Amino acid sequence: MTPYLLRHVLKAVVTLWAIVTVTFVATRLSGNPIDTFLGEGLTAEGRQALIDYFQLDRSLWHQYLAYLRGVLSGEFGLSFVDRRPVTTVVAERLWPSGQLLLTSVALTVAVSLPLGVLAAVYRRSWIGSAVMVVAFTGYAVPSFVLAIVMVLTFSYWLNWLPVVGNGTWLHFIMPTIAMSGGLIAALTRFTRNAMLDVLGQDFIRTARAKGLRETQVVLKHGLGNASITVISVIGLQIAGLAAAGSVVVESIFSWPGVGQMLVNAAILRDYPVLQFGVIAVAVAVVSINILTDIAYALADPRIRLARA
Amino acid sequence: MASLVDALPRLRRRGARRKGRGADIIQTIALVCAVLLAGGALLAPWLTPFDPLDQSLLARLRPPIGFDRYSAGHLAGTDELGRDVLSRSLHGLRLTLALAFAGAVIGLLLGGLLGLIAGQRRGWVEDGIMSLVDMQIAIPFTLVALLVLALMGSSLTVLVLVLGIAGWEQYARIVRGEVRRIAAQPYLEAAHTAGAGPFYIAWRHVLPNLVSPLVVQFTLSLSNIVILESTLSFLGLGVQPPQPSLGSMVGLGRDYMPTAPWIVLTPAALIVVLTFTVQILGDWLRDRADVRLRER
Secondary structure, eight states, X not given: OHHHHHHHHHHHHHHHHHHHHHHHHHHHHTSOHHHHHHOSOOOHHHHHHHHHHHTTTSOHHHHHHHHHHHHHTTOOOBOTTTOSBHHHHHHHHHHHHHHXXXXXXXXXXXXXXXXXXXXXXXXXXXXXXXXXXXXXXXHXXXXXXXXXXXXXXXXXXXXXXXXXXSSSTHHHHHHHHHHHHHHHHXXXXXXXXXXXXXXXXXXXXXXXXXXXXXXXXXXXXXIHHHHHHHHHHIIIIIHHHHHHHHHHHHHXXXXXXXXXXXXXXXXHTOHHHHHHHXXXXXXXXXXXXXXXXXXXXXXXXXXHTOOO | OOOHHHHOGGGSOGGGGSTTOSOOXXXXXXXXXXXXXXXXXXXXXXXXXXXXXXXXXGGTTOOOTTSTTOOTTOTTOBOTTSOBHHHHHHHHHHHHHHHHHHHHHHHHHHHHHHHHHHHHOOTHHHHHHHHHHHHHHHXXXXXXXXXXXXXXXXXXXXXXXXXXXXXXXXHHHHHHHHHHHHHTSHHHHHHHHTTOOHHHHIIIIIHHHHHHHHHHHHHHHHHHHHHHHHHHHHTTSSSOTTSOOHHHHHHHHGGGTTTOXXXXXXXXXXXXXXXXXXXXXXXXXXXXXXOOOOOO
């Protein structure tokens, strides 16, 4: 168990270090960081102060070490737009994003698990085919197209749902569906494949042979075993997909979350907010990944009891 | 991943039941779409009667053919500056396809090379490359793309590079896996014994085996890259105005949706048709080539 955990923690740390390095390299590649950081209208003293602050007169290696120290001590600077610490700016946007993430993952699981099981059990009939068509559609339609079509239909045409903000539960409907479209496609496919794997195993034949009802065979023995794979997929893949999706969906529906903040920061070149936002999301995704790995290890005795 | 075609036994033409003969209806439609899309994109400058950037202040926000106030010649209507929506969409399609192909080629070369190295060399080189692959999978790439485009400005060169880096890890995994598999084959041992060098073996024995999985992965990655490009352009971080791209047309047309929905619907429909077509063809190629790609 311990070497397994150590390996995964080490991998997570290396991944985070890599993304911090990418944010550093990207700024230095884009030319003079001062122009990137503040643009025009900078006095000579201001310029000198920035050069001192970022140690731009030192070697790149020094700058990199100084940057790493800043990141480790939690110093990410101020937003260019409203001059507040970027950590505060990001922190107050976490909860709205979290809410949307929770509703989306809940919807995804509620739709994908039954669909995936159906698609596996009725693989050769029209039910399985219909499910796979749904999954295929969710995969091919980009989330922003889905969102735009929904807004046109339900807001402008039928006048049923609000577009902007997150005030009431009605505000959750369209963003949640727009976020979930691609996730449902992915998770349905994973569930179906996992179920097909499990249903082909010997113990399923044994369960049938001892006279269990088919629903029990499928749900208890089938889904029970497949759920381990499915849960790990939710943690490892859905988290990343959702992070990417929230960027698009939040900016369409003016959702006051991290995703919208990142897009605004990218357009306004609010570099410190963008940088910290990317690192924060990466930390979130990598943490979810590693928690999933740990949960997986705890659930699976083959890993839990393994010796180095 | 089960293919759509597998999932649709009932839609197969009866005559197509014999193994390996004939395409079924969906694939035929997809092929026709692919030809139309490719033709429209390649011939856009000659097909379209209007310049995509030409403004006409007298014919602004005109609806498509068949509606009131239709302005002659503008089949899909005009946008807020009186530019022809259909001409812009076709030019946008042209740009989107060009970017997607360029990005997919970069991904193929980069990933293929790294996968080849990882497959042939063991030890720390392979570990290093494979942990790069793991990182690429772990980090949501859209965020990295946002950061890079915001910092370096969204020129077409930067955009193409970003799109190329977006999918390299899939190629690397496939190539490494195939190289590993082939390395265990007896004919490779025979080649070694006969004194063949590593480059000769790579060219003569490994590469031919890689062609079909790479063609399949290339096709499948095209649709991912199309989605990424149009998403970035939709957010205002990809192709910059006035140059039209399908994604940016949808993004900029959003403000006029209540009164002039055709500005967003035409490019949005083209994006969906494009991704569907490419996906279906990719699935079809995979079935034809009988390639086993990683499923999850």
